[in-house]
Amino acid sequence: MKNILFAASEAVPFVKTGGLADVVGALPKCCDKRYFDVRVIIPKYLCIPEEMRAKFVYVNHFYMYYNGQDRYVGILKYEDAGVTYYLIDNEGYFSGYAPYGDWLYDLEKFAFFSQAVLSALPVIGFRPDIIHCHDWQTALIPVYLKDHFQGGEFFRGIKTVLTIHNLKFQGVWDVGTVQRLTGLSDYYFTPDKLEAYRNGNYLKGGIVYADAVTTVSESYAEEIQSPFYGEGLDGLMRARRNDLRGIVNGIDYEIYNPETDPLIVKNYDLDRFRKEKKKNKLALQRQLGLAENDKCFMLGIVSRLTSQKGLDLIQCVMDELCGEDVQLIVLGTGEGRYENMLRYFDWKYHDRVSAQIYYSEELAHRIYAGCDAYLMPSLFEPCGLSQLIALRYGTVPIVRETGGLRDTVEPYNEYEGTGTGFSFANYNAHEMLRVVNYAKMIFRDRRRDWNRIVDRAMEQDFSWKRSALKYQELYDWLAGAKTE
Numbered sequence: 223m224k225n226i227l228f229a230a231s232e233a234v235p236f237v238k239t240g241g242l243a244d245v246v247g248a249l250p251k252c253c254d255k256r257y258f259d260v261r262v263i264i265p266k267y268l269c270i271p272e273e274m275r276a277k278f279v280y281v282n283h284f285y286m287y288y289n290g291q292d293r294y295v296g297i298l299k300y301e302d303a304g305v306t307y308y309l310i311d312n313e314g315y316f317s318g319y320a321p322y323g324d325w326l327y328d329l330e331k332f333a334f335f336s337q338a339v340l341s342a343l344p345v346i347g348f349r350p351d352i353i354h355c356h357d358w359q360t361a362l363i364p365v366y367l368k369d370h371f372q373g374g375e376f377f378r379g380i381k382t383v384l385t386i387h388n389l390k391f392q393g394v395w396d397v398g399t400v401q402r403l404t405g406l407s408d409y410y411f412t413p414d415k416l417e418a419y420r421n422g423n424y425l426k427g428g429i430v431y432a433d434a435v436t437t438v439s440e441s442y443a444e445e446i447q448s449p450f451y452g453e454g455l456d457g458l459m460r461a462r463r464n465d466l467r468g469i470v471n472g473i474d475y476e477i478y479n480p481e482t483d484p485l486i487v488k489n490y491d492l493d494r495f496r497k498e499k500k501k502n503k504l505a506l507q508r509q510l511g512l513a514e515n516d517k518c519f520m521l522g523i524v525s526r527l528t529s530q531k532g533l534d535l536i537q538c539v540m541d542e543l544c545g546e547d548v549q550l551i552v553l554g555t556g557e558g559r560y561e562n563m564l565r566y567f568d569w570k571y572h573d574r575v576s577a578q579i580y581y582s583e584e585l586a587h588r589i590y591a592g593c594d595a596y597l598m599p600s601l602f603e604p605c606g607l608s609q610l611i612a613l614r615y616g617t618v619p620i621v622r623e624t625g626g627l628r629d630t631v632e633p634y635n636e637y638e639g640t641g642t643g644f645s646f647a648n649y650n651a652h653e654m655l656r657v658v659n660y661a662k663m664i665f666r667d668r669r670r671d672w673n674r675i676v677d678r679a680m681e682q683d684f685s686w687k688r689s690a691l692k693y694q695e696l697y698d699w700l701a702g703a704k705t706e
Contacts, residue, residue: 224701226253227350228262229339231332231359232321233307236270239321241471241607242356242387245438248474250305252690258697261348263339265331266298266309268317274300278309286341288334289403295338297346308346310338328359329395329424333403336362340371349376351701354383358393361428362404365416368431369406381700384432386425388604389446389453390530393424400424419454429458434700435466436693438605439626443468451602469693470629471605472686473614478590480615485587492680495616496673499591506592510576512549519662520549522593522617524586524608527556527564527579532599532622537563538651543658544571547666550597551589553578590615595661599646599654603627609643610684616676619643620661622654630684634664634675642679 232238234247250260266278278298285292296311310316315331322328340363343349355363364382371377395403397411400422404410411417416427429435437443443466445451447459459466476482480499481491487505490498500516507514521543525531536543537560544550544567552564552575564577578585590596596612598621605626609619613630621627623645634641646657665672 224258224352224697225348225350226250226258226260226697227339227343227348227353228260228356229336229353229360229363230262230264230356231335233262233264235302236264236274236307236309237267237321240387241438241605244474244607245385245387245471246356248472248686249690249693251303252472252686253694254690255304258694261306261308261350263308263310263342265316265321265335266296266311267321268313269319269321281308282345283311284341284345286338288337289330289405293334295342297342308342310335310342312338326395326399329393329400330403332359332393332424333362333405336360336366337370337405339363340366340377344376350380352381352383352697354385355428355432356385357387358391358425358428360384361393361424361426361432363428364431364433365404365406365410365427369410381433382431383434383436383696383700384428386429386435386437386446386604389425389437389451389455392418392426392453392455394418394421396420397422426455426458429455429462433465434696435462436696437466437468439470439629440468441628442602442604442625445602445625467696468629469689469696470626470684471607471610472684472689473607473610475614475685478587478611478614480591483587483591485584486591487588490591490616492616492677495676495680499616502588502592503594506551506588507549509588510551510578511572512551512576513573517666518547518549519595519665520551520593521595521597521620521658522589522612523550523552523554523597524589525552525554525556525598527552527554527560529557530601530603531556532601532649532654533560533563535599535649535651535654536597539655540567542655544574546574548658548662549574549576551576551578551593553581553585553589555579555581590617593617594665595620595644595658597658598622598627599649600624600627601649606630613642613679613682613684616680618661618672618675618679620654620658621645622649623647630682632678634661636664636671639671639674640678641675642682643675 232243488501568577603625631643
């Protein structure tokens with residue numbers, strides 16, 4: 223039995239701001255419990271729903287010297303679906319209304335959290351063989367293991383994995399501040415360790431000191447070794463290429479299941495989508511005030527509205543995109559310029575464009591179930607979950623060939639009769655438009671071919687069980703043994 227500890231800043235079902243929480247919430251449940259005892263440790267935020275906090279069980283507490291004074295560290299426990307969750311309590315650091323806020327304060331509280339995680343392990347009596355760290359918020363753990371905690375017998379031999387969910391976010395501030403917050407000596411602030419371009423960099427420290435580094439798709443693992451995608455760390459990623467691997471995220475196949483989903487109007491499966499899926503489409507058109515027409519080609523987008531998501535391309539060709547036989551539904555919030563752009567086109571093409579500038583889980587599910595195609599023209603995409611959900615619901619993805627989009631969507635080949643979606647290579651608006659129009663032509667004029675694409679899409683397996691097997695192989699390799 224191997225002991226694995228996930229250390230992260232968020233996890234479903236406690237608190238979620240993005241895909242990181244889905245990974246930390248789902249992956250431990252899918253690991254084979256015959257061979258792996260996987261536990262999770264996160265901060266005990268005040269913004270965790272009160273009814274859930276009421277179920278936490280007090281374990282112990284102690285005081286830890288951090289940033290010039292002794293700080294309280296409480297440890298609470300919660301068990302769900304065979305997984306034990308530990309929560310680190312300190313109201314001074316974790317009492318905000320959201321997990322993240324002020325950048326400088328976030329740097330301080332996650333340096334505290336990283337030290338508290340390691341300090342808590344002997345107290346709870348759980349010695350992990352591997353600590354699996356996630357993103358910059360826990361990237362100091364591999365560094366502290368080699369520094370503050372290297373002398374103790376308890377910590378000797380513990381290995382670390384660092385998963386990069388998005389290389390863009392690194393935890394960066396000036397060297398003096400980072401040195402004060404981390405308590406690390408001058409030795410660590412050189413260009414081959416935590417210093418990067420005259421700043422201190424939490425994520426870089428984790429990449430340097432972790433025993434293995436993963437990211438959330440094979441293509442993204444290759445891309446971040448290049449200057450365009452490397453966010454200033456491409457040289458380091460190339461240096462660590464032998465310890466770097468990409469493992470595609472999964473989605474929860476119980477939550478995202480068109481056959482049983484309680485949030486959609488009409489349930490369907492692979493055998494019944496030809497008749498039943500369009501009922502979701504008509505209901506969605508009715509709900510959003512669009513022209514009710516099941517022959518119209520309906521595109522969906524559920525996304526943060528940021529430059530990363532390719533909204534510049536959509537803006538360039540919006541008038542051409544919103545032809546008379548196309549409808550576009552967008553759900554999400556983000557940068558004001560994109561929100562306003564979408565509101566404008568909603569006003570201009572009120573029967574064809576619906577811009578819902580907020581977030582609703584129910585409407586998201588209805589978009590995945592009701593649309594014909596799902597548009598995801600990202601500038602970069604470490605993994606992406608939306609295209610996996612779209613495949614599950616038989617909503618054909620139209621994506622740019624980058625990161626996890628390239629790894630999970632097989633482009634349609636009309637000559638071989640293969641493919642689960644449509645894709646384009648260059649970050650170019652008219653190339654995107656050409657592919658959308660090609661997909662629309664297949665949908666409108668060659669419906670039998672379109673339905674076969676849907677068939678293949680819905681047959682794909684991007685459940686967490688598949689991803690968990692690859693993580694288990696990594697844990698075995700790190701621990702130096704194979705399970706039977």
